[in-house]
Amino acid sequence: MSVSDIMTFPASLMVNESVLLAISDHSSEMKSPQKQAFIKRLLQSSIAGDVPSWPPYFLSSILPLLPHLPVSHFQQLTSQQLTPLMEMLGNSSLDATRGHHVLRTVFGRGKNLTSDNIMKLGVLICYLNSEDLQQLLSSSNLSPVLWQQLAQCVSEGHISGSGRLSHWLGTALKSLNASILSTSAMASLHGMLPQMGASFLEPLSSNELLDLVTLPGMPTFPPAQALEGTSANITRQLECLLPFVSLRKLMSDLDGETVLHHISVYKHMPWSHQQAQMLFKMIQRTVNITRESILDLGRIAGGMSCEWLKLWVNESGFSELLQFITKLPGGLRPGLKKCVVVELRKRPDIDLNDLDPSFAARLPLTMLENLSNSSLNSVLDYVRQHFIDFLQLPRHKQTALAEKAIDVLTNYAFIQ
Structure with a gap:
């Protein structure tokens, strides 16, 4: 549905169980303007009532829309409404303002965070206040699930990589041995690595280090970290960082x-x-x-x-x-x-047939005509396996290769 269609949707039907189920089932296919329109139309429905009166089961049915509930309305949600939804909200895409409201409302002053409810916070842990975070990080028994989630907060940009939390987290993680951490654990740390320094990476082999720094989203390392080391071993390993300098x-x-x-x-x-x-x-x-x-x-x-x-x-x-x-x-x-x-x-x-298919696919059309059927098949196989490369070709080249593919398939069908 278009935004205009949604805004003319009967307000009385916005609380219909079938409508809510359809919104929930198809929310992943919706764009933000559509979700914003649905929530706006819902607020216009007198049947839905005021936000503080919305029961938890109703909130859970419109969970994909909650990140788009205007802040002024979102901040009307109470502890009784939010507490049953904590685990689901931890897997949602709430921003910092809404996330802070959830935590302040559910874990107000005087309520201690337990290990059980910390594990249910998900992305909401990124929005804990500084005092709570410092207390958690100063624990002698720092939970791997906790530090991986906090590191993910930095990597995904929910928390500044140069702020107080990053500093506290970096200090707490200095005692970790990088060589025994799993690939997923190291991946969760990638936003923290520049701050943790070269000494943290020293136990890794060159291949492990190269795998790490080529992860998607890997930040740029300061040149001093990439080029300086006090031992032959770390110098050899940090050579792998040179392409990122x-x-x-x-x-x-x-x-x-x-x-x-x-x-x-x-x-x-x-x-x-x-x-x-x-x-x-x-x-x-x-x-x-x-x-x-x-x-x-x-x-x-x-x-x-x-x-x-x-x-x-x-x-x-x-x-x-x-x-x-x-x-x-x-x-x-x-x-x-x-x-x-x-x-x-x-x-x-x-002989153009000796060229690699990835290069041959980008030859001028007049030169493509000179390729043998075997080489042309190799080019088409390459295109099928690297379709993004095909989409980056000029339109006339795409058309020519598509026609070649049809010719090949037609000839194959004729032979069969």
Whole structure:
């Protein structure tokens, strides 16, 4: 239903059990303006009565709408109304203002928080007052469920990563051994890691550290944390953080000799296109990069310049070089991709079927026509498995690949 449809919906039906059930069942499909319209229409219904008179069973039926109940009305909800809903509210999307009201109303002054009701708070724990939080964090037996939930509050932005709670939480967590924490526990801490410092990460292996810092939403680490360490072990591990350090800091702290010395590690790191270009230039100023030696640079090879690539256009191994760079993880930057296409046009003898499907899918249409059926099938398989990449292609390219897919399916059906 559109917002205008909802606003003309009979107010008398807003408290109908079937209507409320339908709202609850389909709430995940609704957008905020729709939920706001439903709650507004509900407030206009005289049958629903005033907010303080709404019974808990009625509130539970409109739970998905409560985050959209105007604050002035939400703050009319009483302890008797909210207490039975605590666990459900802990899994809702209440904001700080509404969350504070729930906690003040249910856990007023003089009411102690027990371990049982703390576990039921869910996201509401993010809105506890400072005194209660400090008392909980100072406990000698800090519950894993509690600190993971509080850390999640920081990671999800409900609590400032530089505020008092983060400081208290960071202090309380310093005694944890990162090497024995589960993946989910470490993931919950990702918003706290920059504050906890490099010493907390020291027990992790390089692979564990790399898995951690590549988690979605991982914050940027201060350069000092990523580059400084007092032991050889931590220095080796924190190298994995380098792709997350600013370009300017990398330029001041690395040189070609250093990169080459650690190339066995650096070659596999998820460098950005700009970082790869900078590292390639560093190496090029230190040694002469040949067609053979570039294979040892891994992902850094994607930073080659168009001028360097052109040096090998007329060499016998140019086709193998193209196979290598078109298979690099992360793809080629637009400038290098354009350069490759230009040089391919000059070398019609090069077999386009040797190119990686991820690169071939982005070839100009005139070049796609030259692909064999086998290579075209590989391109279509790639598109099916990476549909987001397909959606990012120009419209005319999408149309052409769709038509190719239909041709392939038609031919397959004919053969069958």
